Amino acid sequence: MASALDSLRGGSIVFETGLRVAWASETLASVLGVKRDELARGTDLISIIRLSAAMDTDSRVLLESRLFEAVERPESETAPIKLFSVDRSRALIAEIRSIGEQCWIATFEDITDRNEAESRLLTLASKDPLTGLGNRALFEKSLRSALTGSPEPGSTIFILDLDRFKAVNDTLGHPTGDGVLRLVAQRLQSAVRESDIIGRLGGDEFAILFGQHFRPADAVTLAGRIIDLLQRPYMVGGQVANIGASIGIAVAPRDGVTAERLIKCADLALYESKASGRSRFHFYDPGMEDRAPDHPAQDRRALELELRKALPLRQMEVHYKPQVDITSKTLLRFEAAVRWRHPTRGLLEATEFAAVCTALRPAVRVSEWALRTACQDAARWPGQIGVSVRIAPYSFEKGRLLDAVSCALTHSSLAANRLEVAITEDVLFLNESGNENGVLEMLHGLRALGVRVAVDCSGSGWTSFRQFASFPFDRVNIDGSLLSGSAGNYEDRALVKAIAALGASLGMPTTADGIQTCAELAKIRSEGGGGIEGYLPAKWVGSSELPNLIADLKGET
Amino acid sequence: MNEKSLHQLVYCSRNQIKGTEPEVVDAVQIILSSARKNNACAGITGALLFNEGLFAQVLEGPVDSVEQIFEKIQRDPRHSDVTVLQSSAAERREFSEWSMAFAARSAKTGPGFAIPAFGASHVNPSLAGKQVLALLHELVVQEDWMVSY
Ligand SMILES: Cc1cc2nc3c(=O)[nH]c(=O)nc-3n(C[C@H](O)[C@H](O)[C@H](O)COP(=O)(O)O)c2cc1C
Numbered sequence: 001m002a003s004a005l006d007s008l009r010g011g012s013i014v015f016e017t018g019l020r021v022a023w024a025s026e027t028l029a030s031v032l033g034v035k036r037d038e039l040a041r042g043t044d045l046i047s048i049i050r051l052s053a054a055m056d057t058d059s060r061v062l063l064e065s066r067l068f069e070a071v072e073r074p075e076s077e078t079a080p081i082k083l084f085s086v087d088r089s090r091a092l093i094a095e096i097r098s099i100g101e102q103c104w105i106a107t108f109e110d111i112t113d114r115n116e117a118e119s120r121l122l123t124l125a126s127k128d129p130l131t132g133l134g135n136r137a138l139f140e141k142s143l144r145s146a147l148t149g150s151p152e153p154g155s156t157i158f159i160l161d162l163d164r165f166k167a168v169n170d171t172l173g174h175p176t177g178d179g180v181l182r183l184v185a186q187r188l189q190s191a192v193r194e195s196d197i198i199g200r201l202g203g204d205e206f207a208i209l210f211g212q213h214f215r216p217a218d219a220v221t222l223a224g225r226i227i228d229l230l231q232r233p234y235m236v237g238g239q240v241a242n243i244g245a246s247i248g249i250a251v252a253p254r255d256g257v258t259a260e261r262l263i264k265c266a267d268l269a270l271y272e273s274k275a276s277g278r279s280r281f282h283f284y285d286p287g288m289e290d291r292a293p294d295h296p297a298q299d300r301r302a303l304e305l306e307l308r309k310a311l312p313l314r315q316m317e318v319h320y321k322p323q324v325d326i327t328s329k330t331l332l333r334f335e336a337a338v339r340w341r342h343p344t345r346g347l348l349e350a351t352e353f354a355a356v357c358t359a360l361r362p363a364v365r366v367s368e369w370a371l372r373t374a375c376q377d378a379a380r381w382p383g384q385i386g387v388s389v390r391i392a393p394y395s396f397e398k399g400r401l402l403d404a405v406s407c408a409l410t411h412s413s414l415a416a417n418r419l420e421v422a423i424t425e426d427v428l429f430l431n432e433s434g435n436e437n438g439v440l441e442m443l444h445g446l447r448a449l450g451v452r453v454a455v456d457c458s459g460s461g462w463t464s465f466r467q468f469a470s471f472p473f474d475r476v477n478i479d480g481s482l483l484s485g486s487a488g489n490y491e492d493r494a495l496v497k498a499i500a501a502l503g504a505s506l507g508m509p510t511t512a513d514g515i516q517t518c519a520e521l522a523k524i525r526s527e528g529g530g531g532i533e534g535y536l537p538a539k540w541v542g543s544s545e546l547p548n549l550i551a552d553l554k555g556e557t
Numbered sequence: 558m559n560e561k562s563l564h565q566l567v568y569c570s571r572n573q574i575k576g577t578e579p580e581v582v583d584a585v586q587i588i589l590s591s592a593r594k595n596n597a598c599a600g601i602t603g604a605l606l607f608n609e610g611l612f613a614q615v616l617e618g619p620v621d622s623v624e625q626i627f628e629k630i631q632r633d634p635r636h637s638d639v640t641v642l643q644s645s646a647a648e649r650r651e652f653s654e655w656s657m658a659f660a661a662r663s664a665k666t667g668p669g670f671a672i673p674a675f676g677a678s679h680v681n682p683s684l685a686g687k688q689v690l691a692l693l694h695e696l697v698v699q700e701d702w703m704v705s706y
Contacts, residue, residue, distance in 0.1 A: 185627060190632055225634075233641050235624045238564055240641045450584045 010109035013175040014312040017102045019045040019067060023312035025365075031092065031108050048249055054092060059083035063094060070096045070104055083108075097311050128200040130178055131185035137277040139207050143259040146209060147252055155252040156214050158223065160188075162204035162230070163244035163278045172239050179236030180243065186228050192220065207266075214239040216251065216283075223247050223281035231279060246273040247281035255284045306342070307353060311369055315341050318373045320546060322553060323388070323511075324536040326521055331553045333386035333420060337540065338366060367391060368404045374414035374420060377543050381550060388420040390456060402445045406434025409449070416450030422477065425457040443471045457499060478512040478532075496524065500532040509533065564620040565647035565658075566627060567690060569613040570636040585661070588635065590656040602650050604658040612636055615660055617650050651690060658693060 011028030014486050015021055024039040033053030045067065049060055060083055080095040090112040099105045126138035133141065146155050162184065171176035181204070188198050188206060197209040210219075230245035246268025250256065255265040265284035272288055273280040282288075310316055320334040340348040371389055378387035391401065409416055422444075454475035478499055496512065503510030515521050515534025524532055541549060574584045585607055596602065601618035614630075616623050631639065652658055 186628075209570060228637065229632060232637075232639050233568075234631075235627045235641075235644065236647070238620045238624075238644060362650070508650045 010107065012105055012107040012308070013039070014099070014103065014105050014309070015044070015045050016104075017071075019071060021045055022103065023046070028108065031110060045471060054085050054090070055083050056086045056088065059092075063552050066094075066096055067106070070098065082111075100313065103313070104242045105312075107311065130184055131200050133185050133206070134197065135200060137203045139197065139201065139209065140259050140263070142197045142199070143262065144208055146211070147259060147262070156210045156216075156219055157262055157266050158208040158210075158219075158226070159201070159248045159249055159250075159263065159270050160206045160208070160226070160230075161246050161270055163246060163274075163275065165204040165243050168241045168243055172236075172241055176236045176239055176241060180234045180241050183234050183236070184230060184245075188226065191226050207263075217248055219251075219283075223249060227279055227281060238331040244279045246270060246278050248273055248284065249281060250284045263382060273284060276298060303353065307340075307366070308343075311365060315343070315367060317341055318370050318377065319540045319542055320377075320387075321540045322536075322549065324538065324553060326515065326518055326534045326536055329536070331385060331550070332535075333388050333418075334378070334381075334546075335388045335390070335422075336370065336377075337390065338370040368408075371404055372408045373387075375414045376409040377546070378500075379412040379414040380419060381546070382554075384418065385550070386418040386420055386452070387414075388422050388452075388454065390422040390424065401442060402449065403452060405446060406449055409451075417452065420452035420454050420474065421446055422454040422475075425455055440471060466476055472506070473508050475554055476508050476510045478510065478514075500524070503532075511535065562619050562621075563617065563647045564651065565615065565617045565643065565645060565651070566623050566641065567613070567615050568612060568627075568639055568641045568667045570611060570640070571638040572610045573637050574609070574635050582634065582661075584671065588657055589657060595626065596621040596656040599626060602652045602655055602657075604652050604655060607659070607661040615652060617647060617652065618641070620646075 010033045011025040013021060013024040013028055019099045021039060021041055021043045023041065026036075027325070029036045029039055030052065032048065033046055033490045034051050038048055038051060046064060049055070049063055049067075052060070055063065060169065066081060067365040080093050083092040083094055084090070085092075090110060093109045093111050094106060096104060096106045116388065126135050126141075127133070128135045143155075165177065165180070168180060181200075184206070185198070185357065188208065192198065192208060192210070195211045196214075197211075199207045199209075201207050227245050227247065231243065248266040248268065250262045250265035250269060252262055256262045268288045269284040272282045276282075282455060306356040317339045318336050319339050320336055322334055323332045324330065325332055332450075338350050340350075340353055342348050371391070374387050374389050378385070405419070405421065408414075409419065443453055453471070454477055455473045456477045456479060476499065478496055498509045500512075511533045512524070513535070515532070521532070521534045572581070574581050576584070589605065592605065596618075599618065599622040601616055601622055603614060603618075605617045606613040616626060618626075
């Protein structure tokens, strides 16, 4: 019981006029100590609170009065309140906010462990217990003291964020992830001077403060060296992990003279590095402020908050694109992709919001919702038309993808073989060492459910696609980006041929997104592309347009 | 030593030692001598292959020692682009005689050999690992090759 509670640190509930439940997070039931079905849509929130075993009488009365207050006076700002369990052994923080016309969200967070953790951290004099580095508070303190008094000319900071770390954590497990973080800290220490200060800002974010005699040229050399060093393989407990690192650099006094400002500049530069393809570094430049309406950390946080509300506010949609075989002209399946109809930013593609939200639970919920919706839609299509849903398995928590898929199939009554789950090739990176690990297990689990398993490949490196041999995919799909442009560049074409030949040699059907005509198809085949297949060009459409589209396509063939 | 926790790691990487051929050969000899000294203490055996600007290496021993040596090797700027071909528990040592056997192309024996997995874009990693192992095994026991202990 204790361990189950440990993993459930919080939850939230959206409610409407009359204190009726609109949506409740899956974790909320355990946080409040009620049954899941007691949180069904339309239930009276007050009756739920009266059932809750997680609160003593005083806490319940306090929460109820705050809820009424929030609903009756939407303008009023309410401060978070602290709630206690009957035996006062656990504590919750609750916060209520208005998130739209007649719509509120209440978030609950179990802070029992945090209280303990915080006091432990304090006694450890601001050291991060995992890596032994200073934590964020200590790093900021060091930075402030370096900047005050006699501001050292050229004080430079790096902020550094690991790429693909979450994937490592999810597939190889937290102990391995922790081991990797320890090695990252050691590698950083081995790369800098004794006098430089390294901090772990949180999660997979690190920072380095360079003292005197550090010139921009040094920063360039060192940033390159650190990126190289951190992207080399890690071995922990016999398992091999591959991650990368991106860096943002800010220099005082040029970019700023306060710690907050300098960190913000380095954050912006870091974002630029991530956005321009990772494993890079950038110096802050003022142009980044203008270029980056979506970029600053605050904005990212705003987007995250909005994403939390997107599902309850029904802003998410699944769009479809038909895959019609060029040669036989048959409609094979629809590709499904999630879109966010954002109230001010317009229709956003998954890549536009997933990039900032990959580490978030809402991203998991959106993926699950999209999968369920796609299956429900597909179940209504005639005949054997299938649906292909692209999934980044690490957007699902460990082991949860299989549950989500089988749940989606059960609820929709869709025949399993009509669902295709498409993973992206970078997921295979995680299987680098050839070890048994989560990824292969998961793929075999999917296969056992009877769904098709496809891999989407954009050629981000041979190190990954040589992994194709490790699992018999039902389809290898070559990303459109490799075929875009009239001829594609030489290397990309070579890659397309190599993938197609590889697919053929392994007996896996290969398809390519960008092949649009029979002539092009023939050309690629004659150049050694073997049994490659292509699709007729098509547009993405919303689900309401599907019945007509299917009728049209059937009519044509 | 508890041979139950025996681990075997096979990787290849790209040489970053710059210089004339004799300079590079010298530098590789330096790597070898520190490898032999350290590995003997740590209970590590294995083989290192050097050819056409590439390294391939097999490390075998207790998993903790392999991990420590591998981490040290990772931080070495004398090579880059490390690709792990195999990392798995092993039943027995393949190179029990050598703290670090060495194979390289010698001018006398003609053209070099290709290290599997490099250059080829689609190789099964564990297969490539086995090929490297087999290749190293073969080279290490062949008299012709410049093999030293
Ligand atoms: C391709 C390559 C293979 C290496 N193999 C080993 C090895 O097997 N054992 C080892 O101790 N060091 C090896 N090294 C050297 C280490 O990176 C490091 O320089 C050495 O362990 C430092 O030893 P020292 O502390 O005794 O000077 C290798 C380096 C390279 C570039």
